[in-house]
Amino acid sequence: MTATVHNGTLNGVASSSKLQAYLTDDTRFASIDKILDRRGPWTDERFQGGQETKDFLRTQSKILVIGAGGLGCEILQNLALTGFNDIHVIDMDTIDISNLNRQFLFRESDVGKSKALVAAEFIMNRVPGVKVTPHHDKIQDHPISFYEQFNIVVAGLDSISARRWINATLVQMAQDDDEQLKPLIDGGTEGFKGQARVILPTVTSCYECSIDMLTPPTAFPICTIANTPRLPEHCIEWASVLEWPKVHKDKKLDTDDPDHIEWLYREASARAAQFKIEGVTWALTQGVVKNIIPAIASTNAIIAASCCNEALKIATACAPYLNNYMMYVGNESVYTYTFEHEKRPECPVCGGESLTAEAGKVWTLERFIESLTNRQDLQISKPSLSYAKGALFWPSPPDVYEATRPNLEKLLIDLLGEEEGIVVTDPALPVSVNLSINYV
Amino acid sequence: MPSSGPDQDRRPLKITKMDDSIDVTEATTGTTEIPSYRPDAKTRRYDRQLRLWASAGQRSLESARVLLVGCDATGCQALKSLVLPGISQFTILSPDLTTSQDVATNFFLHPDSVGSPIAEQSVKYLKELNPAVEGSAKIEEPASLLVSDPDFFTSFTLILATNVEPSLELQLADLLWEASASVGGPDIPLITIRNSGFIGRVEIQLREHSVVDTHPDTTHTLRLDSPFKLLEEHARSLDLTSMDSMEHSHIPWVVILVRAGILWRDSHEGKLPETSEEKAEFKELLKKEKVKGDEENYEEALAQAYRVWGQSEIPWEIKQLLVDESVKNVSEKSKNLQILLHTLSQYVATPPHLPPTSPSLPDMHSSTASYVHLQNLYKKEYQSDLARFKGLLFQTLEKIGLDEGSIADEEIESFVKNVGGVGIIKGTSLRESKEGKGLIAKSIEEYQYDEYDGSTTCFAMHLALLASERFYIEHKRWPGVKCKEDMSEDNRKVEEILKGILSDKAKNGGIEDVFVESIAEVARGGFGTLPTTAAFLGGVVAQEAIKLVTNQYTPLDNTVIVNLVKSESAKFKF
Helix, strand or coil, X not given: CCCCCCCCCCCHHHHHHHHHHHHCCHHHHHHHHHHHHCCCCCCCCCCCCHHHHHHHHHHHCCEEEECCCHHHHHXXXXXXXXXXXXXXXXXXXXXXXXXXXXXXXXXXXXXXXEHHHHHHHHHHHHCCCCEEEEECCCHHHCCHHHHHCCCEEEEECCCHHXXXXXXXXXXXXXXXXXXXXXXXXXXXXXXXXXEEEXXXXXXXXXXXXXXXXXXXXXXXXXXXXXXXCCXXXXXXXXHHHHHHHHHHCCCCCCCCCHHHHHHHHHHHHHHHHHCCCCCCCHHHHHHHHHCCCCCCHHHHHHHHHHHHHHHHHHHHCCCCCCCCEEEEECCECCEEEEECCCCCCCCCCCCCCCEEEEXXXXXEHHHHHHHHHCCCCCCCCCCEEEECCEEEECCCCHHHHHHHHHHHHCEHHHHHCCCCEEEEECCCCCCCEEEEEEEC | CCCCCHHHHHCCCHHHHHHHCCCCCCCCCCCCCCCCCCCCHHHHHCHHHHHHHHHHHHHHHHCCEEEEECCCHHHHHHHHHHHCCCCCEEEEECCCECCHHHHHHCCCCCHHHCCCEHHHHHHHHHHCCCCCCEEEEECCCHHHXXXXXXXXXXXXXEEEEECCCHHHHHHHHHHHHHHCCCCCCCCCCEEEEEEECCEEEEEEECCEEEECECCCCXXXXXXXXXXXXXXXXXXXXXXXXXXXXXXXXXXXXXXXXXXXXXXXXHCCCCCCCCCHHHHHHHHHHHHHHCCCCCCHHHHHHHHHHHHHCCCCCCCHHHHHHHCCHHHHCCCCCCCXXXXXXHHHHHHCCCCCCCCCCCCCCCCCCCCHHHHHHHHHHHHHHHHHHHHHHHHHHHHHHHHCCCCHHHCCHHHHHHHHHCHHHCEEEECCCHHHXXXXXXXXXXXXXXXXXXXXXXXXXXXXXXXXXXXXXXXXHHHCCCCCCCCHHHHHHHHHHHHHHHHHHHHHHCHHHCXXXXXXXXXXXXXXXXXXXXXXXXXXXXXXXXXXXXXXHHCECECCCCEEEEECCCCEEEEECC
């Protein structure tokens, strides 16, 4: 096997001869070869083993990593060491100092640079012979044809909407063409806990099937924030949600700008003092407005390792892959729970059945929309509703909003008349959802 | 309205006080300059972890010195996740030179490292992760160092041993177990790692470990069943009939329930609802208090009503700790937590026989003024409980010959705020478990394979690893290291050893399929390192190390088997 050296920064001639010796030494993979050369008691029938399996892994397979953050850095490391040789990575973010406690491919001097670029370069330097292609952009910027080139997609994302998008995209691809079934391996962490799962689009339950497992974001009622604050969080929300737009008009709040956080912190502190509420701190202010989730290297290591272990098993069939969900809980001893999450027949992305929505006969459209935004299985916040005759209510663009706003006050049953179906779209929803209304 | 009891005469000035708290004349206004606490670079770097273990945990981490015995991918992955959050220092002990197989599995090596001392090379690449962390390599044979300089080992906070020879593992465990035998001796946790292919195991040996904050879901001590005086007075002082509907719908549910409980007791010979009829009646009375159908505070009160007949008391786990000999009899050599628990048992010996009140209060539907007022009642009670606790603590400290300052205020306060969130773990010696004695003997006796319970497969994996370790001691090599043809021969030998471990369990001279399969999977890996298994175990080890060093969260006690063929794990106490 010949390997290309994608490395311009090695020190001198001496090292490059050592490097050549290393790259031509096929015994270096001895540990991994043990499980690729021989089957285990639980290995699947279709496992070939030997050179063919190794060739596919090391020279033919192509794998996409989404996210070059806490999980992404670990995933890239593991894939490169496991023998995946053609890796792409997408991340639109740049490096922040608060990443350095876990995103171990980055250094202080990298702050401000592209995560995808720095991570790719680091991996290629440390693991010579591996090719990592970085993409400093959004997953949504790439056409379907881009995703078609990969065998496996591994996602280490912190964004729910990005997960929903890639999941829906891969399900759509598999629905359109059996040949385009790309396993999606998804990881996520929070503090000492995390989960890894394997999604075979159209075959197993998909990300959208389990959307109701997410803990809903803590939303404080506006009246509490405005009138009866009790917690420091209420004061911080008051500063960011109500005061910022009032004082700064069209200037958008940038939660990454320390001056903006400073302003919120001062406003929230003043309000807290006024109401004799204790506990507004800079860290809490930043945590509330950025919705910060605690993150540590060790948990990312565990979950990323699990994801890459599944990638190795899928690519080589050397052991059965995860069917289909593993949770890791580390705050109370060590606990894992492995189970099969089942497909949801009415899943808007992979299910065939339509969703029903219950509505009261005296409900206004506004009341109905509120009930939709409270649904755990939809997780939407700014839905646009349409029906056979056109727009029912769209929050944007402004002219449609103005035209449909009066509908909010009207009774749903009057608006719909004989019509039974509504189409819902939302920025968070990767697909449009057909709802049939059931009056109760 | 139910009649009020004799205590009514003591109705104090609480209503006025409550009104006072709405008065904002002395409150700070927006014009006052608020100091900026914009975090420094270090706080920003560690922000995401400080939200878990806070500055107290970070301080412990920053004074921790960690030794890694052996140098492989698993050990270096564990160190990676300890260097990143900022331990003080680490040392890698290994006499070996780097091979190309090492480089291919260990991210903290480079092809240039081949031929150089592996400890030195990995230290170099691990140190890059965090400029605040010191690292050093000790290029020596661990077994001889154990003999020539045992103090070297006992100078660390924590020791990790990664895939070292079984005999060395035991010698190291013996040294540390002995060192901790005397009261006040160093009790250094030892984390040992073993992995082969998809199978991994982590074991922790320590004699005793204190957890000062398990981070329980709730730390509230609401005392609904036995309100403290200030709370009772406040609840009694409410005059529902004179309230407007706005005020009425903003009484915090805690106050609603405390008041309802007091009134019930006044008319039921001092008892709270006991039978299900009484409980239903209690709820009916609550419903009748509502002035409107949809008062959210009353909805909350009804949902929480069960707490009125749930007794305020010390959590069961903590009660168990109080009767432990090390808590009952304290000396100047006792750990702080033991002295604090000793004081707690004295504290609860006097009426009202309840643990100290926590200043924390959950959020609830309420006006700001009522909520803040209620919160202040809890805070005041906490302060007075804290004062009483400190009084008892200082007596104890004096008795055992320590001065008042020997336990920091911060530690006392965090204990009193959250007495339910502490724990003590009593460990066992690694030797006992390796020799098949004690708890593991009982587990073997009770073992029953269940195909739907992955932990029974994990248990079989553990025995397969144990048998492989005995194979190593006998043959000076691991099963499965050689090429394909040797597999069955090695497996058969390990099966024989496992039969011996099972002894009476191995009926008719045979062993169950699950053991045969477990041995086959373990030997398949040939005790080589899969980078993914190494990364997984490294993460597990680092999490446990952080928990041990910070004395926060509950660590593993004491063995976990990770089966990455089936993506599952199980933990055991051996």
